[in-house]
Structure formats: structure tokens, C-alpha cells
Amino acid sequence: MMRLPLFDYRTPRTVAEAAQILDGEGPEAMVIAGGTDLLPNMKRRQQTPRTLVSLRRIEGLSGAHLDHSASQLGSCLTLAEIAEDPRFRNGCSALWQAASMVATPHIRNMATLGGNICLDTRCMFYDQSYEWRQAINFCKKKDGETCWVANSSPRCMAVSSTDTGPALMALGARVILHSARGEREVTLADLYNNDGREYLTRRPDEIVSDIRLGPLHGWRSTYWKLRRRGSFDFPVLSVAAAARFSHDGVVEEARIVVGSAASRPLVAEEAARSLLNRRLEPEVIEEATTLAARLAKPLDNTDFDMSWRKKVTSQFVTYALRELRGDDMRAERTRVMHSQADGVS
Amino acid sequence: MIGHARRRVDARGKVTGQTIYADDISLPRMAYCKLLRSPHPHARIRSIDTSRALAHPGVYLVLTGKDLPIKYGILPVSQDETPLCVDRVRHVGDPVAAVIAREELTAADALELIEVDYEILPTIADPEEALANPEPRIHDYSEEGNIHKRVAFEFGDVDKGFAEADEIFEDTFFFQGNTHLPMEQHASVAVRDREGKLTLYTSTQTPHYLHRALSKVLEMPAGHIRVVATPCGGGFGGKSDPFNHEFVVSKAALMLGRPVKISLTREEVFYCHRGRHPMLMKFRTGVKKDGTITAMHLQNVIDGGAYGSYGVASTFYGGTLQTTTYHIPKYRYQGARFFTNKPPCGPKRGHGTPQPRFGQEVQIDKIAEKLKIDPAELRLRIAVKPNELTANFLQLGTVGLEQCIRRVVAISGWKDKFRKLPEGRGVGLACSCYLTGAGLSIYWNAMPHSGIQLKLDRSGCVTLFAGTTEIGQGSDDVLAAMVAEVLGIKTFDIRVYSGDTDLGPVDLGSYSSRVTLMAGNAAIQAAERAKAMMAEAVADKLEVPKERLRFADSAVFDAAAPEKRVTFVEAICLAEARFGTIGTVGSYTPPKFPAAKYKGGGVGTSPAYTFSATVVEVDVDTATGLVRVAKLWNTHDLGRALNPVLARGQVEGSIYMGLGEALMEEQDYRRLPSRLSHALVHKFPSMLDYKTITSLDMPEIVTEFIEGPDARGPFGAKECGQGPLLPVMPAVANAIYDAVGVRIDEVPMTPEKIVRALAEKKAGRAPRYGPDHFPEMSWGEPLRVPPPWDGGDGRAINEPPRQPKPSREKEKVLTP
Amino acid sequence: MAAKREAPVESQKTARIKMVLNGEAQDVVFAPYKTLLEVLREDLGHTGTKHGCELGECGACAVIMDGKPVLSCLVLAVDCDGREILTVEGMETDGRLHPLQEAFADLGGMQCGYCTPGILLTAKSLLDHNPHPSRAEIREALSGNLCRCTGYLQIFDAVEAAMVEIAKRGETTK
Structure with missing residues (x-):
């Protein structure tokens, strides 16, 4: 049986107390919430924190205040709580869809929104046991020198594999970070770094406490996820798209985010801009698709062939934009995602 | 009883969590074992320093290859494994040392304190590399260089057959390797018992073969070793070899005098492997305009991995059963298994046959299209007939293939769908034949393949002792049901003890779909013998002729006057009074197969053959190549369904596994750039990344049994747990072609491959994805055996004189 | 060779929690690195809960915690203080199978x-x-x-x- 390494376990009751512990313990300490990402990594000795600071006993991190003008989600909301809450279906369906498609029902009961946002980047050369990694003499992400995905790469190419990250970025989310030194708020986009190893701008002593969303009124959003099976699998490509439409279907604001195609979710700014002040006619979608898909440069470190993943990117952008426009995409969803999740709302 | 849906005897234990699997066993003073495995794919061990590990607090013992130097292997011809590598490691994951400690975590930590000095050797990743690099040899005993084993047969003048053909089809196929992935990871607990003997509780499908291997390696009389095969949490062939860890914990328990447990991690299970061999196959088939096959030539390049395992048998099976589905008058088979620096391949559900069956069934689809014959109609024309003696002298018995095809065509709506569905949707058909128990044992002997003992006493309890292993297939239930049927009692009145070499008679194991037929016939014989004793005693008491007695409803009564009766318990008492303690035995030895007299002719023989036909309907997304299986229909000729609930489960489980192989499962390896690393690692030894079908990916299945009792089967039954897997992969390939017009001549059929084939089609090239070359190699002179219709008598005309039996290394039998 | 794991330390049974297992309140003492899966199987003798990967990739170790199915291989036992756990051993009620x-x-x-x-x-x-x-x-x-x-x-x-x-x-x- 795989066993955890030894660790100290701390259960602060407040965010401030947690921040104090992190401050005192230094980078040897890690925050744990649902544990579904960290504990397997610890069993494989990818991460061996000396101290675990649990957020599970902190009250007030599991709330969801949804409002059309401004919303605030606690980082310890479980993904199941989001997937099961009908309020998320309106206005932020991309988040709802993303949360519903993470891993498995059991994991969604345990995993938290904050944990999924901060999910460790993934790579076929890294998500392996200590013994396996020893057989390749380790890699740039942990303990080694070479990135086996791109041998000459100066940085680690591990892949951002969060589902909710791209969805929340499309929704324009901001996050609140707490530390002993105080509180700061950054856009979610700014939380991510395009480096597989240093993939977050979060400092080790910071805790993601809340996620904030701006006005949702008039917005439609959707999330498309590529994976081999109907459950379990991390995304090997995802597309989140959101747009605010005028009453006659003209795009007033839009965001497109391509996930799992780099070490961070990629904002397709140019593609989103190309939609502005236009209706989502086929040629408009095609133009945006070309622009968005250009960003994706998948590498050979996830499931599926990389050139195929690249090819599917444009297909998924098209699907997402068509769904935003109001097309009934349920058949495509079932066919390519084995998904039971309904379409956009 | 027989033929009725019924709760299986081990059901309660399994739904309440009471069933004790190997890892559930915990004993006082038990220590834990962890294995240090090689990080190198091929290396010589210069030295091992265990002193620091041994000094680690909580560590009791450290073992290395020197402590267990005697070789073993499942086949007598390939005794090429040691419990811990002695001087060489041959794949990443090959065990080199073991730590036994108070806690598992301690043992794992102490592994890191062992220092092994390795001398790195060049590695071989696949058969083509093995062919190109005869040195260094992975094993010195291989036939030539890194060719482990070659087999070559020619049944009839194949060139003449091709000359008679109107069309000759040549196709190359590749079937990627895949693994069993049983839910239960292997685990074992060894105990030096209170008499000083050894007991090993372990998740194995073959306790008898393990028993023999333990005796050899530990140099202990088998009579002083007890192997208890705990209920397996899934096997599928993956627990049929003796495994390293089983010897290691046994040795440690003997040395320490305390129980020692090992519980493998999932990654380690991938290193045990013994799964489906990757096979690269070239098919050449000659046909007449009406579809009649005139000749077939199959060449098969087989990737064996680092050890022999069942590989020699697999090499035969890579071609032997090609003649059992369709009439092939002339057949040449050349197969070669290669050693490579990867975990060893072995038997997985269908053992060696699914791969060539895939090629054959896809090629038949191509033939049908070219000849403009409906694929179902073509198969009906060339299907084997009952009691046919094949070109390679396999004696078929009952054959339900025609009915299978006709019924699957009817229930699937084939005629309204084939080549008639809209673009992106398609149907495919494929068939298969499989055996019900191998006709030969793994080691040569004249003893029974299965034995059953029954004990009946005045309590009314019938105790059934069997050497079989309950691996989930329902063997305990099937055996109990047959005894209950003969004695007219309920299965609840029978207690089954199985898989224990101390308690039960020898059974060769739960593999090759042999248990229902072989152990079943033994159980019926034992029950009939008990029944005869009871009948005699009851006849005296009731003063009726014993021939008139009936055993039913837990009573024995006069068929002519049912009120004249005794209860079943009274009947036992009468028999016990008359004959003394009641115990009976039954045994089963497969019938002799006199037809095939040539060397190697024993492989593929079986008491009974089963037949399957499958239609699959798929949706293919032309933009992405993603495939969704919409529905699947299967008909299976199983002789008789003893318990339809179990039989359906076996069929559906086979289909599920076949779909996984068709669409996603692959045991694949990765090399790194050679200038930077010599690594050759399993790409994804985890349940997350080794993809298997989930509840959301599983289509609805319609299953129909084709029943026609086979005289050799117990109550007419034949196998149903392997055969239905075989047609699934080719049926999916044929359905993809019907849907989008591209041929995927490779398993698994992933969306990437479909997209590439679609691109080829769009570019006006051959609409196909598959291997585009086949290695040149010397196959050796084939054994020439004229088929029956050419006046052959089952002998080869060019067979070199055989050495006197047993030709293999003389076995040392230790007597207690 | 690259980073070795930290020096092994003998684990000690020091953690103590109270939880309700299959309807009965229990005081449980265990080594604090253990997951709920290990504590159920090894410290409480409830071997009905199985394991196939210990990494959250198979579902074999699922139990019901506070009314929801979770993977016991990814639940720290130290985090189970005050929680209600239902395992397969607790599905039968009054001698009657569920x-x-x-x-x-x-x-x-x-x-x-x-x-x-x-x-x-x-x-x-x-x-x-x-x-x-x-x-x-x-x-x-x-x-x-x-x-x-x-x-x-x-x-x-x-x-x-x-x-x-x-x-x-x-x-x-x-």
C-alpha cells in the first residue's frame, strides 16, 4: 500500500491563525483543504511538506454569496457544492460545468475550489512515484535537471490542469490572498505563471481565501473539456468562453481561455476582441477560433497525441462559441465529452 | 438448479465485506515486506550493500538474490526467473532486494538505504531492435540472439492454395499490449506454522503451479508447504504465474519465524504484468470469388518482455486457433517471440488469440467488401462445421457459429444498418472461437487436471473440497450447483473449500476457461459416487429398486411412489451406517487428442470449443475522431448457461474488457533521448493513466446465449468467460470503417489514428492507419503436416526424431 | 543521485480521535500519518473497505463520511475527529441485508x-x-x-x- 510520509498536522480555526502558522513554519509547510491533489503527491513523494496546515476547520471559507452585481465564493467550497447548487447555473455556468466535470463524484465531494485553482501542474514525467522518477533521473519539475518534454527548455513544461481556473478566468474572477503580512487581491489570471514549476504567483505563506466575481448580469458562459473518459481524467485541453450580449445578440464583452495547453491557462485576448460588437455568425466564430487555437502549443506530456490535441483545440473553441450563441450543443457534448452536463445558461 | 438464475454461494461474503482477500489477512507479530526494484531497464548487478538498511530501526531482515538463487518459471521450458535478481536486472521494476520490517513505511524507507552498484547494459525496446541486436542477449537460453522462441508450421501446400485463389489479400496489423488491471493488487502473507511448515496465503489463480515452484525454489518438499489461494479480486490471467514476492515472503517467514506480508502497489502490479503480448502480424489470405478461403499464411512478431512466462505457449496460440472459426484448407503459421527489456507478457483473457483474431476478422471484412458479399453472409459460407477436424488437427465438437451469426444479425438489425447508416455512424460484425480448457497441462504428466472430494456426514452437510480458485468468475458457485443438482439439495447445504492445497485435491488452476468443464465434471463424478452409495442404502431401507430412486427437494424417494421417501439427511445416515464414513472423489482428465501427432500439436486442443458473434454500432466524430460505442449485440454458443446471471456477467465482462482494448487500453513504454538517458520506463503505471472504461463510457449490451449442450461439458456447458472478448476489437474496427470509411489496422483504435486515416482518405491515399512495414527474418523450416483432406495422419513429414520423454530438465521431486 | 527522501523515522502511534463508525462512537488511536483507509483496515479491523491504488484513481476505498461518499485513501485519519463514517460492515441493519x-x-x-x-x-x-x-x-x-x-x-x-x-x-x- 502507498503510504504517506510523516508530517505534522495543524488545524487552525481562523484564516489569521493559519497565516501565522505558515509564516512561522516557512516553505516546509503546505496548506491542505480537500487533499485530493496534495495527498497523492505526498504518497508519490512529489511533495513532502513537514507541516500540513488544514483549512478544513476554518469557518467562513465555505460560503457562496452569489449576486448579479458581485459574488464571493469561499475557497473551501467543495466542487460538489458548486455542481449541485442551482444558483451557479445562471450566469456562471462555465464554473458549474467545470466543477461538475472534475475527476469523479467522490473527489468532487472532497476537493475544494481553492484547491482546484491551485492544482499542481501535471506532467507524465512528474506524476509518478519516487521510484519511477528515479528511473528517469528525475526532471526539472522536481529533483532533476532536464525537462524531458522539451530537453532544451530552460523551464519546466508541466501542464496547468485545473478545470475551474480557465472557467473562472473567463468569468473575470479575482482572488483574495491572506498572509501574516495582510491581504491582497489579484485577478485570477495574475495568479498564474507560465512556468510548470513556479506556476503560481502565490507566495508559500499565502492562503487563497476567497474568489470574487464581478457582475454576472447579461453574461453567458460555457466550458468544454477534452479527456479520454467520461470521468476520472484531468483535462488535456479545455476551452472556457464567456460573453455579455446586448439584447439583440451583439457581443459587448467577451473572454476566451484555453486551458491545459501550457503551464497556465491561456487568455485568448485577440480572439475575444475579434468578437466585440459583432454577432456570433459562422465567419465571426471561425475568425475567433483561428486566433484562439493559435495559442495552444500542446506538448507530449499528457494523455493523447499532441498534434491531435492542437487540432481539437479549434474544434472546441468553435463548439464553445456556438454554444454561447445559443446553439443546442448537447449532442456534441455527449459525443465528445461523454458528459451528462447540460448546455449553457 | 442448473439453468436457473440464482444467488451465487459467495455472494453474501462479497456484499458484506466479509470475504477475506489476501491483503485482509493480519496475524499477530506480522512483519511487512517491500521490494527494492531496479530503476534500470538492463544492467548487471556488481554488488549490493544492505548493511545500512539492516541497521535501520525496525528492520528485521534484508534479502537479496543470493539468498534465493534457484530459478523458476511457469513453463518447464522457461525456468528463467529468480525471486530477486541474482546478477542481472532485465526491466525497470525487476526486484533486486527485499526489506522486512515491523511496519510497511519503515520497510519502504529502508529500501533507500540499500546501495546497488549497477553496470548499465544496452537495452532492447521492441522485437525489431531485438532482431537487429542479438547481443547482449537478455537470456542465454534463447533460441537465437534475442529471439526467445520460433514456431513454424505448414499444413498443406500453402503456395498451391494461393495459386488456386482468385484474389489474394495481404494485410499487416498491430495489436498493442495491454494489461489485466485486476482491482485487487497482488498480496501475500506467509507463515511458518506451528508445526514449522510453510503456509502461504496469496492472490493467485494457480495455487498448484505455485506450490510446485515454491517447493523447487525453497528446496522444501511440497508436502510441507500449504498454498491457500485467497479469493482473487480479479485475475484475468494476471495472477497465473508464480511471482517474485510470493517466494520472498515465504523465505522471510521461514527465516524469521513470524508472519510476513507483502501488498504490492498498483505500480508494482504493472511490473508483474504478464499481460497481452504486443503482436505485429502479416496476414496473407487467398480466396475464391465466392469467399471460400484457399490458403492462409500468418506471420507473427511477438514482443515477449524480459522473461519467458507463458510465452512459449503464447507463441503457439498466436496462430494455432486461426483455423477454428472458418474452414482454412491450407495454413502456414510462423511466429517468433522476442525478449525485450520490459515487464514480461503472458496470458490475458483469450491468451494469444485476440491479436490474430483481430487481424483475421478485419481482413475478412475487407475481403467481403472487395468481393461484394455481405460480411455476415461470407462468414456463414466459410464457417466451420460441427465435429470438423481442422487443417492443424484440432477436433471440434459442437459448433454454434452459424446460429450465433444468424441471431446476431437478427437482433442487431444488421441488414437495415450495414452500409446504410448516415456518415459518422456505422456497424461492424466479427466472430470468434475459443477453447474450454487447454487439453494439456503445463508440465507433462499423466495425472488428472482436476479433482474434487466430497465429504457427507450425518449433520446433513455436504462439504466440497476443490483445488480451484475463486477469482470472481463464480467457480465455487458452479461447482456447488453441480453437486447440488446431482444430490437434489440446495447450494446453501453445501460448504465449499477451494484453492487450498492442503484441503483440496490438485486442480491446475483458474485459467484457460477450464474450471467449469474440468472441475465440474470431476464434481459431478464425485457427487454421482456419493449418490450411488446413498441410493443403495436407501433402496434397502425403502425396499425399492435403487434405479427408481430420485434425489430432489432435499429428499430421496421412489419415483413411482413419491410418498416412500427419506430426507436427504436420513439418506446420509443410512449410507454412513451401511458403508462407514462417506467420502467420495471425482477427477477429470481431458480426453486424449490422438489426431494431432506432430510436435506442438497439443496446443489448441480442448474438450470443447465455443463460438461468438458480435455486432457493434458506433458514432465517430469526423472532426475529432472521437468514437462512442452506441450499442453492442453479442451471441455466444456456451453449450448451456448453468447460472444465467453468472454467464451473462462473464459475457458482459468480456465485452467490457474487449471494448477497453479496442478503444483505449495500452501497456506502453517510453524511451528518453539516448544521448541523455538509457531509461525505458512504463509510460503510465497507474489507474488514472492506464485508461479503462468507466460507467459513463459503457454502452448498453444485448446478450443472447446460443444453447446446445455439448456432451463433453458438465450438463452440456462450455466456456463463456473469454470467448466473447475476442470479436469485440475487430467488430469495432469494422464498425469504424462502416461509419467513416477508414481502416484502423491497429489496436487500440484511438481518435488520433482515426483522424490521421481520415486525412489520408481526404488526400486521396489509402484510407488507413496501421503498420506499414514488416521485418524480414528467418523463420526456420516449418514442420510440414498434411491436413486431413490431403490424406494427413496428424504426423509431420519432416519431423526430426524426438528425444525420449520427458525431454526437459529432469524435475527434482522432493519427498517429505 | 538527486534528492533523497528525508531520513526515515520510526512512526509512532500518537494520534487519538473520536469518531462514529457504523453508528457506534469509537475512540481511535493510530499513527498520525495514516489515512482513514489504513486506520479502518489496520487499526480497526474493518477490512471490508478495499484499496486498488491509494491515489484516488479507482474508487475501491469509498466510504460514506457525514452522508457523502468519499475516498478513504485520501482522507487523513487525523481529520476524522467528530465525523460519522459508514463502511460496508455497517450496511446491514438488524441482521437484514440492505x-x-x-x-x-x-x-x-x-x-x-x-x-x-x-x-x-x-x-x-x-x-x-x-x-x-x-x-x-x-x-x-x-x-x-x-x-x-x-x-x-x-x-x-x-x-x-x-x-x-x-x-x-x-x-x-x-
Whole structure:
């Protein structure tokens, strides 16, 4: 049986107390919430924190205040709580869809929104046991020198594999970070770094406490996820798209985010801009698709062939934009995602 | 009883969590074992320093290859494994040392304190590399260089057959390797018992073969070793070899005098492997305009991995059963298994046959299209007939293939769908034949393949002792049901003890779909013998002729006057009074197969053959190549369904596994750039990344049994747990072609491959994805055996004189 | 060689929690690095909960915690203080099998039985929250439980049969 390494376990009751512990313990300490990402990594000795600071006993991190003008989600909301809450279906369906498609029902009961946002980047050369990694003499992400995905790469190419990250970025989310030194708020986009190893701008002593969303009124959003099976699998490509439409279907604001195609979710700014002040006619979608898909440069470190993943990117952008426009995409969803999740709302 | 849906005897234990699997066993003073495995794919061990590990607090013992130097292997011809590598490691994951400690975590930590000095050797990743690099040899005993084993047969003048053909089809196929992935990871607990003997509780499908291997390696009389095969949490062939860890914990328990447990991690299970061999196959088939096959030539390049395992048998099976589905008058088979620096391949559900069956069934689809014959109609024309003696002298018995095809065509709506569905949707058909128990044992002997003992006493309890292993297939239930049927009692009145070499008679194991037929016939014989004793005693008491007695409803009564009766318990008492303690035995030895007299002719023989036909309907997304299986229909000729609930489960489980192989499962390896690393690692030894079908990916299945009792089967039954897997992969390939017009001549059929084939089609090239070359190699002179219709008598005309039996290394039998 | 793990330390049984296991309050003492899975199987002798990967990739170790199915291999035992855990050993009530257990036994819902405890508990949680799930909802609820034997279809049948039986029992008690 795989066993955890030894660790100290701390259960602060407040965010401030947690921040104090992190401050005192230094980078040897890690925050744990649902544990579904960290504990397997610890069993494989990818991460061996000396101290675990649990957020599970902190009250007030599991709330969801949804409002059309401004919303605030606690980082310890479980993904199941989001997937099961009908309020998320309106206005932020991309988040709802993303949360519903993470891993498995059991994991969604345990995993938290904050944990999924901060999910460790993934790579076929890294998500392996200590013994396996020893057989390749380790890699740039942990303990080694070479990135086996791109041998000459100066940085680690591990892949951002969060589902909710791209969805929340499309929704324009901001996050609140707490530390002993105080509180700061950054856009979610700014939380991510395009480096597989240093993939977050979060400092080790910071805790993601809340996620904030701006006005949702008039917005439609959707999330498309590529994976081999109907459950379990991390995304090997995802597309989140959101747009605010005028009453006659003209795009007033839009965001497109391509996930799992780099070490961070990629904002397709140019593609989103190309939609502005236009209706989502086929040629408009095609133009945006070309622009968005250009960003994706998948590498050979996830499931599926990389050139195929690249090819599917444009297909998924098209699907997402068509769904935003109001097309009934349920058949495509079932066919390519084995998904039971309904379409956009 | 027989033929009725019924709760299986081990059901309660399994739904309440009471069933004790190997890892559930915990004993006082038990220590834990962890294995240090090689990080190198091929290396010589210069030295091992265990002193620091041994000094680690909580560590009791450290073992290395020197402590267990005697070789073993499942086949007598390939005794090429040691419990811990002695001087060489041959794949990443090959065990080199073991730590036994108070806690598992301690043992794992102490592994890191062992220092092994390795001398790195060049590695071989696949058969083509093995062919190109005869040195260094992975094993010195291989036939030539890194060719482990070659087999070559020619049944009839194949060139003449091709000359008679109107069309000759040549196709190359590749079937990627895949693994069993049983839910239960292997685990074992060894105990030096209170008499000083050894007991090993372990998740194995073959306790008898393990028993023999333990005796050899530990140099202990088998009579002083007890192997208890705990209920397996899934096997599928993956627990049929003796495994390293089983010897290691046994040795440690003997040395320490305390129980020692090992519980493998999932990654380690991938290193045990013994799964489906990757096979690269070239098919050449000659046909007449009406579809009649005139000749077939199959060449098969087989990737064996680092050890022999069942590989020699697999090499035969890579071609032997090609003649059992369709009439092939002339057949040449050349197969070669290669050693490579990867975990060893072995038997997985269908053992060696699914791969060539895939090629054959896809090629038949191509033939049908070219000849403009409906694929179902073509198969009906060339299907084997009952009691046919094949070109390679396999004696078929009952054959339900025609009915299978006709019924699957009817229930699937084939005629309204084939080549008639809209673009992106398609149907495919494929068939298969499989055996019900191998006709030969793994080691040569004249003893029974299965034995059953029954004990009946005045309590009314019938105790059934069997050497079989309950691996989930329902063997305990099937055996109990047959005894209950003969004695007219309920299965609840029978207690089954199985898989224990101390308690039960020898059974060769739960593999090759042999248990229902072989152990079943033994159980019926034992029950009939008990029944005869009871009948005699009851006849005296009731003063009726014993021939008139009936055993039913837990009573024995006069068929002519049912009120004249005794209860079943009274009947036992009468028999016990008359004959003394009641115990009976039954045994089963497969019938002799006199037809095939040539060397190697024993492989593929079986008491009974089963037949399957499958239609699959798929949706293919032309933009992405993603495939969704919409529905699947299967008909299976199983002789008789003893318990339809179990039989359906076996069929559906086979289909599920076949779909996984068709669409996603692959045991694949990765090399790194050679200038930077010599690594050759399993790409994804985890349940997350080794993809298997989930509840959301599983289509609805319609299953129909084709029943026609086979005289050799117990109550007419034949196998149903392997055969239905075989047609699934080719049926999916044929359905993809019907849907989008591209041929995927490779398993698994992933969306990437479909997209590439679609691109080829769009570019006006051959609409196909598959291997585009086949290695040149010397196959050796084939054994020439004229088929029956050419006046052959089952002998080869060019067979070199055989050495006197047993030709293999003389076995040392230790007597207690 | 690159980074070795930190020097091994002998683990010690020091953690102590109170939890309710299958309806009974328990004081549990264990080595604090252990997951709920290990504590159930090794410290409490409840071996009905199985494990197939210990990494959250198979569902074999599923138990019900505070009413929801979770993976015991990814729950720290130290985090179970005050929680209610239901394992397969607790499904029987008053000597009577749960309708799911009956249906799985009768309808081929298990073969080797190794994924069965996790599936039974996951299905129980589904039926507790949604007494009349569609087949699609059953598929979705069980999508975190791998089974290598059955092909799932007999499992779906068994859940549906149990659903009918539970409804029937509910009728008679009303």
C-alpha cells in the first residue's frame, strides 16, 4: 500500500491563525483543504511538506454569496457544492460545468475550489512515484535537471490542469490572498505563471481565501473539456468562453481561455476582441477560433497525441462559441465529452 | 438448479465485506515486506550493500538474490526467473532486494538505504531492435540472439492454395499490449506454522503451479508447504504465474519465524504484468470469388518482455486457433517471440488469440467488401462445421457459429444498418472461437487436471473440497450447483473449500476457461459416487429398486411412489451406517487428442470449443475522431448457461474488457533521448493513466446465449468467460470503417489514428492507419503436416526424431 | 543521485480521535500519518473497505463520511475527529441485508467482489439523496468506481432493483 510520509498536522480555526502558522513554519509547510491533489503527491513523494496546515476547520471559507452585481465564493467550497447548487447555473455556468466535470463524484465531494485553482501542474514525467522518477533521473519539475518534454527548455513544461481556473478566468474572477503580512487581491489570471514549476504567483505563506466575481448580469458562459473518459481524467485541453450580449445578440464583452495547453491557462485576448460588437455568425466564430487555437502549443506530456490535441483545440473553441450563441450543443457534448452536463445558461 | 438464475454461494461474503482477500489477512507479530526494484531497464548487478538498511530501526531482515538463487518459471521450458535478481536486472521494476520490517513505511524507507552498484547494459525496446541486436542477449537460453522462441508450421501446400485463389489479400496489423488491471493488487502473507511448515496465503489463480515452484525454489518438499489461494479480486490471467514476492515472503517467514506480508502497489502490479503480448502480424489470405478461403499464411512478431512466462505457449496460440472459426484448407503459421527489456507478457483473457483474431476478422471484412458479399453472409459460407477436424488437427465438437451469426444479425438489425447508416455512424460484425480448457497441462504428466472430494456426514452437510480458485468468475458457485443438482439439495447445504492445497485435491488452476468443464465434471463424478452409495442404502431401507430412486427437494424417494421417501439427511445416515464414513472423489482428465501427432500439436486442443458473434454500432466524430460505442449485440454458443446471471456477467465482462482494448487500453513504454538517458520506463503505471472504461463510457449490451449442450461439458456447458472478448476489437474496427470509411489496422483504435486515416482518405491515399512495414527474418523450416483432406495422419513429414520423454530438465521431486 | 527522501523515522502511534463508525462512537488511536483507509483496515479491523491504488484513481476505498461518499485513501485519519463514517460492515441493519446488498447478490452486481463495497456505499448515498435516479444518474453517480469484472450493466440493474425494493419497503412502513 502507498503510504504517506510523516508530517505534522495543524488545524487552525481562523484564516489569521493559519497565516501565522505558515509564516512561522516557512516553505516546509503546505496548506491542505480537500487533499485530493496534495495527498497523492505526498504518497508519490512529489511533495513532502513537514507541516500540513488544514483549512478544513476554518469557518467562513465555505460560503457562496452569489449576486448579479458581485459574488464571493469561499475557497473551501467543495466542487460538489458548486455542481449541485442551482444558483451557479445562471450566469456562471462555465464554473458549474467545470466543477461538475472534475475527476469523479467522490473527489468532487472532497476537493475544494481553492484547491482546484491551485492544482499542481501535471506532467507524465512528474506524476509518478519516487521510484519511477528515479528511473528517469528525475526532471526539472522536481529533483532533476532536464525537462524531458522539451530537453532544451530552460523551464519546466508541466501542464496547468485545473478545470475551474480557465472557467473562472473567463468569468473575470479575482482572488483574495491572506498572509501574516495582510491581504491582497489579484485577478485570477495574475495568479498564474507560465512556468510548470513556479506556476503560481502565490507566495508559500499565502492562503487563497476567497474568489470574487464581478457582475454576472447579461453574461453567458460555457466550458468544454477534452479527456479520454467520461470521468476520472484531468483535462488535456479545455476551452472556457464567456460573453455579455446586448439584447439583440451583439457581443459587448467577451473572454476566451484555453486551458491545459501550457503551464497556465491561456487568455485568448485577440480572439475575444475579434468578437466585440459583432454577432456570433459562422465567419465571426471561425475568425475567433483561428486566433484562439493559435495559442495552444500542446506538448507530449499528457494523455493523447499532441498534434491531435492542437487540432481539437479549434474544434472546441468553435463548439464553445456556438454554444454561447445559443446553439443546442448537447449532442456534441455527449459525443465528445461523454458528459451528462447540460448546455449553457 | 442448473439453468436457473440464482444467488451465487459467495455472494453474501462479497456484499458484506466479509470475504477475506489476501491483503485482509493480519496475524499477530506480522512483519511487512517491500521490494527494492531496479530503476534500470538492463544492467548487471556488481554488488549490493544492505548493511545500512539492516541497521535501520525496525528492520528485521534484508534479502537479496543470493539468498534465493534457484530459478523458476511457469513453463518447464522457461525456468528463467529468480525471486530477486541474482546478477542481472532485465526491466525497470525487476526486484533486486527485499526489506522486512515491523511496519510497511519503515520497510519502504529502508529500501533507500540499500546501495546497488549497477553496470548499465544496452537495452532492447521492441522485437525489431531485438532482431537487429542479438547481443547482449537478455537470456542465454534463447533460441537465437534475442529471439526467445520460433514456431513454424505448414499444413498443406500453402503456395498451391494461393495459386488456386482468385484474389489474394495481404494485410499487416498491430495489436498493442495491454494489461489485466485486476482491482485487487497482488498480496501475500506467509507463515511458518506451528508445526514449522510453510503456509502461504496469496492472490493467485494457480495455487498448484505455485506450490510446485515454491517447493523447487525453497528446496522444501511440497508436502510441507500449504498454498491457500485467497479469493482473487480479479485475475484475468494476471495472477497465473508464480511471482517474485510470493517466494520472498515465504523465505522471510521461514527465516524469521513470524508472519510476513507483502501488498504490492498498483505500480508494482504493472511490473508483474504478464499481460497481452504486443503482436505485429502479416496476414496473407487467398480466396475464391465466392469467399471460400484457399490458403492462409500468418506471420507473427511477438514482443515477449524480459522473461519467458507463458510465452512459449503464447507463441503457439498466436496462430494455432486461426483455423477454428472458418474452414482454412491450407495454413502456414510462423511466429517468433522476442525478449525485450520490459515487464514480461503472458496470458490475458483469450491468451494469444485476440491479436490474430483481430487481424483475421478485419481482413475478412475487407475481403467481403472487395468481393461484394455481405460480411455476415461470407462468414456463414466459410464457417466451420460441427465435429470438423481442422487443417492443424484440432477436433471440434459442437459448433454454434452459424446460429450465433444468424441471431446476431437478427437482433442487431444488421441488414437495415450495414452500409446504410448516415456518415459518422456505422456497424461492424466479427466472430470468434475459443477453447474450454487447454487439453494439456503445463508440465507433462499423466495425472488428472482436476479433482474434487466430497465429504457427507450425518449433520446433513455436504462439504466440497476443490483445488480451484475463486477469482470472481463464480467457480465455487458452479461447482456447488453441480453437486447440488446431482444430490437434489440446495447450494446453501453445501460448504465449499477451494484453492487450498492442503484441503483440496490438485486442480491446475483458474485459467484457460477450464474450471467449469474440468472441475465440474470431476464434481459431478464425485457427487454421482456419493449418490450411488446413498441410493443403495436407501433402496434397502425403502425396499425399492435403487434405479427408481430420485434425489430432489432435499429428499430421496421412489419415483413411482413419491410418498416412500427419506430426507436427504436420513439418506446420509443410512449410507454412513451401511458403508462407514462417506467420502467420495471425482477427477477429470481431458480426453486424449490422438489426431494431432506432430510436435506442438497439443496446443489448441480442448474438450470443447465455443463460438461468438458480435455486432457493434458506433458514432465517430469526423472532426475529432472521437468514437462512442452506441450499442453492442453479442451471441455466444456456451453449450448451456448453468447460472444465467453468472454467464451473462462473464459475457458482459468480456465485452467490457474487449471494448477497453479496442478503444483505449495500452501497456506502453517510453524511451528518453539516448544521448541523455538509457531509461525505458512504463509510460503510465497507474489507474488514472492506464485508461479503462468507466460507467459513463459503457454502452448498453444485448446478450443472447446460443444453447446446445455439448456432451463433453458438465450438463452440456462450455466456456463463456473469454470467448466473447475476442470479436469485440475487430467488430469495432469494422464498425469504424462502416461509419467513416477508414481502416484502423491497429489496436487500440484511438481518435488520433482515426483522424490521421481520415486525412489520408481526404488526400486521396489509402484510407488507413496501421503498420506499414514488416521485418524480414528467418523463420526456420516449418514442420510440414498434411491436413486431413490431403490424406494427413496428424504426423509431420519432416519431423526430426524426438528425444525420449520427458525431454526437459529432469524435475527434482522432493519427498517429505 | 538527486534528492533523497528525508531520513526515515520510526512512526509512532500518537494520534487519538473520536469518531462514529457504523453508528457506534469509537475512540481511535493510530499513527498520525495514516489515512482513514489504513486506520479502518489496520487499526480497526474493518477490512471490508478495499484499496486498488491509494491515489484516488479507482474508487475501491469509498466510504460514506457525514452522508457523502468519499475516498478513504485520501482522507487523513487525523481529520476524522467528530465525523460519522459508514463502511460496508455497517450496511446491514438488524441482521437484514440492505436492499442494495440483496440486489447485488442476486443480480450479478459483483463478481470478484473487490470494487463492491465502494460501489455499494456510493450507490447507497445516491439512493439516500435521490430515491428514483434515472440510469443516466446511476451511471454518473458510479463514475468514480472502476469495476474490471462486470462491465457495469448488472451493477446498474442491481441499483435499479434496489431502488424499487426500497420504495416498496417505504410503502409498507407508511
